[in-house]
Amino acid sequence: xxxxxxxxxxxxxxxxxxxxxxxxxxxxxxxxxxxxxxxxxxxxxxxxxxxxxxxxxxxxxxxxxxxxxxxxxxxxxxxxxxxxxxxxxxxxxxxxxxxxxxxxxxxxxxxxxxxxxxxxxxxxxxxxxxxxxxxxxxxxxxxxxxxxxxxxxxxxxxxxxxxxxxxxxxxxxxxxxxxxxxxxxxxxxxxxxxxxxxxxxxxxxxxxxxxxxxxxxxxxxxx
Ligand SMILES: C[S@@+](CC[C@H](N)C(=O)[O-])C[C@H]1O[C@@H](n2cnc3c(N)ncnc32)[C@H](O)[C@@H]1O
Numbered sequence: 246x247x248x249x250x251x252x253x254x255x256x257x258x259x260x261x262x263x264x265x266x267x268x269x270x271x272x273x274x275x276x277x278x279x280x281x282x283x284x285x286x287x288x289x290x291x292x293x294x295x296x297x298x299x300x301x302x303x304x305x306x307x308x309x310x311x312x313x314x315x316x317x318x319x320x321x322x323x324x325x326x327x328x329x330x331x332x333x334x335x336x337x338x339x340x341x342x343x344x345x346x347x348x349x350x351x352x353x354x355x356x357x358x359x360x361x362x363x364x365x366x367x368x369x370x371x372x373x374x375x376x377x378x379x380x381x382x383x384x385x386x387x388x389x390x391x392x393x394x395x396x397x398x399x400x401x402x403x404x405x406x407x408x409x410x411x412x413x414x415x416x417x418x419x420x421x422x423x424x425x426x427x428x429x430x431x432x433x434x435x436x437x438x439x440x441x442x443x444x445x446x447x448x449x450x451x452x453x454x455x456x457x458x459x460x461x462x463x464x465x466x467x468x
Contacts, residue, residue, distance in 0.1 A: 253323050253348075254370040254417050256301050263326050267302055273451045274366070279396045280305050282446050282457050283363055286394045289313035293360040296321060298349055298383060299367025303331025303342065309363060310340045319359075320344045321352065349379035356467075357388040365396040366455075368430065369413070369422050376424065380437040390464040393439060399456030400428025402449055410453030434460045 256266045270276045283305060289295070293316050297306035300320030310318045320342055322328050328344045335342045347353055349371070362383045368376055383393055401407035407426070414422045424430060435442045439460030448455040 252372075254421065255324065256327055259416075260326065263324075263330075266327070267304070267330075270366070274455065275448050275450050276304070279448055279455055279457065280308050280365060282448075283365060283394050283396050284308050284312050286445055286457060286459050287361050287363055287392065289316055289361065291315040292317070294358060295319070295361040295363060296352075296354070296359045296383075296386060298362055298364040298379070299323075299370065300331060300344065301327045301366070303328075303334050303344065305363055305365050306331065306342045306344075307334060307338060307340050309361075310342050318342045321349070322346065323348050349382060350375050351378075352382045352386050354386045356385055357391075358386045360388055360391045362387055362391070362393045363395075364393075366398075368395065368397045368433075369425050370417055372418075372421055373424060376421075376433060377436070380433055384437045384439065384462060384466075387462045389462055389466045392459060392461045393434065395430070395434065395458045396455055397430055397458075398422065398425040398452075399430055399444070399447060399454050399458075401426065402447060402454040406449060406454045409451060413452045430456065431458050434458055438462065438466065 295309050295316050295318045297320045300306045300322045303320050306318050306320035331344050401410045431442050440463050442460035444456050444458050446457045
């Protein structure tokens, strides 16, 4: 399932920081508020199939399941260390979320498998070509009329945010984060074929500006 040629930038820049990932993100990235905004934006309905792309330790996938217990929620990530943490949390909380491993440029799901794709802090880990490929895969696995809701680094809201964002750019790669620094992420969502793409909210954090972006797969698109 996984594509060995695709490189993986670990969640916190280095695998040895993985055990600290959750507290670091909670302290620095306004994680609870950002993920709540994403879940609200998703406007979940009973029975919907939801994919959390680049789910990491599973907080967003579990938040979706908590908000809509009858949803069929799948978390997807390339890193087995992160998925192990996610699965352990799901077991502890008794929330029935499935976690799959693989690379986002080739998702192991049929066309039109989901009504929602949600994703947080994932796309900036990808090189430009992989970013476009992953966005295309999100489009493919969504059913016509399905929606994507993404939270990720956006154009820094001023010079201080631009300087703060250098920390993330250093950790996760300057080429991977260039489109984010230039405010091009909404355009990448549009380029994959999504309609009605808009930035719903911007959050200032100690590492720069996070954007919540939503779009929809046109109803007339083929599944
Ligand atoms: C910063 S973490 C975000 C995790 C989680 N979504 C969150 O909001 O806390 C980025 C995640 O993307 C995953 N990742 C990076 N490249 C990937 C790829 N090509 N395909 C799938 N997952 C990938 C990493 O393993 C990591 O768990």
